[in-house]
Amino acid sequence: MQCNLCGSEEFTDMNSRKNVKCTGCGSLERTRLLWMYLQNLPLKKDAKVLHIAPEKGIYIAFSKRIENGNYIAADLDPKRYLFADSCVHIDLCNLDDWPSCEYDLILHSHVLEHTPCNIAYTLFHLHRMLKEDGRHICIIPFMAGKYDECFQDLSGEERQKRFGQYDHVRKFGKKDIPSHLGSIINMPSVFDATQDFDAHVLQEANIPENHWTGFHMGTVLNFSKNDLRLKN
Numbered sequence: 001m002q003c004n005l006c007g008s009e010e011f012t013d014m015n016s017r018k019n020v021k022c023t024g025c026g027s028l029e030r031t032r033l034l035w036m037y038l039q040n041l042p043l044k045k046d047a048k049v050l051h052i053a054p055e056k057g058i059y060i061a062f063s064k065r066i067e068n069g070n071y072i073a074a075d076l077d078p079k080r081y082l083f084a085d086s087c088v089h090i091d092l093c094n095l096d097d098w099p100s101c102e103y104d105l106i107l108h109s110h111v112l113e114h115t116p117c118n119i120a121y122t123l124f125h126l127h128r129m130l131k132e133d134g135r136h137i138c139i140i141p142f143m144a145g146k147y148d149e150c151f152q153d154l155s156g157e158e159r160q161k162r163f164g165q166y167d168h169v170r171k172f173g174k175k176d177i178p179s180h181l182g183s184i185i186n187m188p189s190v191f192d193a194t195q196d197f198d199a200h201v202l203q204e205a206n207i208p209e210n211h212w213t214g215f216h217m218g219t220v221l222n223f224s225k226n227d228l229r230l231k232n
């Protein structure tokens with residue numbers, strides 16, 4: 001098994017998940033799965049890419065693929081990303097001033113469970129920012145049960161219990177996808193990575209079978225601009 005981002009063959013544990021974190025670039029199984037989808041994406045060299053909360057392995061790999069200046073790393077707290085040449089500030093709850101029809105790709109993973117505002121606001125603006133043929137590719141973690149969210153001053157313990165982590169403001173539930181996220185954006189009815197990649201390719205990149213199908217922590221979502229159901 002080899003990391004498809006950095007080539008390392010060594011992996012370590014991530015919490016209770018055995019042998020899934022690359023010791024070379026820090027990628028997790030979901031990051032390597034996301035990269036497989038990104039590698040399949042036809043992107044011109046001068047494509048403009050907005051990568052929110054960039055993963056180190058993907059940042060380094062994408063920096064070689066996209067022309068300098070067109071690959072934009074962004075986060076609410078840019079100084080957390082010292083591996084990046086530059087990282088600009090973005091607040092997913094204040095996107096009104098970001099340009100429309102600007103990006104060929106907007107990319108993020110495990111971000112939307114942290115944003116303390118209306119999820120429809122954020123999704124509306126991210127899709128407004130996409131070019132007509134742009135893609136929005138992301139991983140939204142899905143957990144058991146129904147959607148839940150709270151913007152009150154909950155304790156870290158309470159957030160852990162309700163949303164799976166001390167700093168999450170919401171939980172995306174598997175049980176009510178059509179009536180929640182699905183009412184904002186066209187959600188796929190199934191996720192099956194084996195439709196897109198051979199099992200041995202997934203295994204070689206050390207992506208365990210529990211990440212291959214269904215809605216889970218690493219489901220890769222691939223939206224077109226028009227998949228947003230909220231229209232002007």
Ligand SMILES: [Zn+2]
Pocket residue numbers: 003004005006007008022023024025026027057
């Ligand atoms: Zn790696």
